[in-house]
Amino acid sequence: MRVNFQEIEQAAQRLRGFAHKTPVQMSRTINRKTGCEVYFKCENFQRTGSFKFRGAFNALAALSEEAREKGVLTYSSGNHAQALASAGQILGIPVTVIMPSDAPLVKIEATRGYGAEVIAYDRSEHTREALAKNLQEETGRTLIPPFDHPHVIAGQGTATRELIEEVRLLDVLIVCTGGGGLLSGSALAAKTMNPQCRVVGIEPAAGDDVTRSFQTGTIQSVHNPNTIADGARTHAPSALTFGLIQAYVDDMRVVSDEALARTMFFMWERLKLVVEPTGALATAGLFHAEVVRPGQRIGVIISGGNVALQDIPHLWKVAGYALSGA
Numbered sequence: 001m002r003v004n005f006q007e008i009e010q011a012a013q014r015l016r017g018f019a020h021k022t023p024v025q026m027s028r029t030i031n032r033k034t035g036c037e038v039y040f041k042c043e044n045f046q047r048t049g050s051f052k053f054r055g056a057f058n059a060l061a062a063l064s065e066e067a068r069e070k071g072v073l074t075y076s077s078g079n080h081a082q083a084l085a086s087a088g089q090i091l092g093i094p095v096t097v098i099m100p101s102d103a104p105l106v107k108i109e110a111t112r113g114y115g116a117e118v119i120a121y122d123r124s125e126h127t128r129e130a131l132a133k134n135l136q137e138e139t140g141r142t143l144i145p146p147f148d149h150p151h152v153i154a155g156q157g158t159a160t161r162e163l164i165e166e167v168r169l170l171d172v173l174i175v176c177t178g179g180g181g182l183l184s185g186s187a188l189a190a191k192t193m194n195p196q197c198r199v200v201g202i203e204p205a206a207g208d209d210v211t212r213s214f215q216t217g218t219i220q221s222v223h224n225p226n227t228i229a230d231g232a233r234t235h236a237p238s239a240l241t242f243g244l245i246q247a248y249v250d251d252m253r254v255v256s257d258e259a260l261a262r263t264m265f266f267m268w269e270r271l272k273l274v275v276e277p278t279g280a281l282a283t284a285g286l287f288h289a290e291v292v293r294p295g296q297r298i299g300v301i302i303s304g305g306n307v308a309l310q311d312i313p314h315l316w317k318v319a320g321y322a323l324s325g326a
């Protein structure tokens with residue numbers, strides 16, 4: 001199973017009129033800080049608050065009528081769950097989501113709010129893949145995983161397609177990385193539209209499975225990575241995403257949770273952009289991973305903005321700030 005740019009183009013057609021064309025923002029402060037022209041693709045303004053709506057809607061819109069009637073299922077810690085639930089609501093397709101019981105409450109409630117059935121599980125006792133396989137066998141529903149799906153990857157690639165259509169040439173594209181769906185789709189779009197663009201994926205240091213896979217040339221895994229970037233708590237890239245990453249990505253870097261939390265709060269304060277920890281990964285890479293040189297044109301994908309407000313005191317501590325102030 002492979003993905004090509006034509007499928008990203010087809011995804012863009014399916015998404016027209018349903019997905020938002022999210023804004024591209026700049027910041028004089030960040031341009032001065034980096035010595036670059038930085039363009040932020042703000043997927044925190046996408047439907048359901050993240051880029052995930054693109055892939056989820058594209059995958060559902062491509063289903064046969066028979067598959068639509070039976071419904072779909074997935075497993076997700078939050079953003080893919082919300083996206084698939086919303087897309088299913090729009091298209092009239094029943095959606096069941098397997099979610100960890102410790103997923104952010106805001107994401108669980110939003111998923112239910114979009115009309116999906118939510119099945120909670122204890123991640124210390126079960127794997128979501130096994131639960132999904134059993135449920136799929138019982139119900140005959142189509143499994144739409146968060147990243148290991150060609151239509152999901154093609155849909156995610158439309159964000160970079162829009163960014164490059166708007167700003168034209170980029171020297172570097174920096175992308176948040178979990179299971180690699182956004183990174184692989186973005187890299188494919190960037191290298192097709194702008195072949196000289198250098199594509200860099202950014203992961204949390206505690207969940208560095210894609211980075212180690214990239215460095216070794218074989219798929220590596222991390223069991224239940226302990227990071228504030230809940231959208232990057234994937235165990236490993238899939239064969240599909242890893243193949244695309246090997247073909248189109250130039251480098252992988254990691255950032256600490258402290259750097260990630262500090263970057264997130266900086267974006268809140270200075271850019272006035274509400275982003276979640278995972279959504280700030282690429283910007284944290286811009287600041288802390290030494291991936292750019294002064295004078296370059298940089299694209300940064302902000303992947304989402306679904307932060308759980310009750311987690312703010314914990315995230316403040318992770319950033320190394322005292323609760324009385326910075």
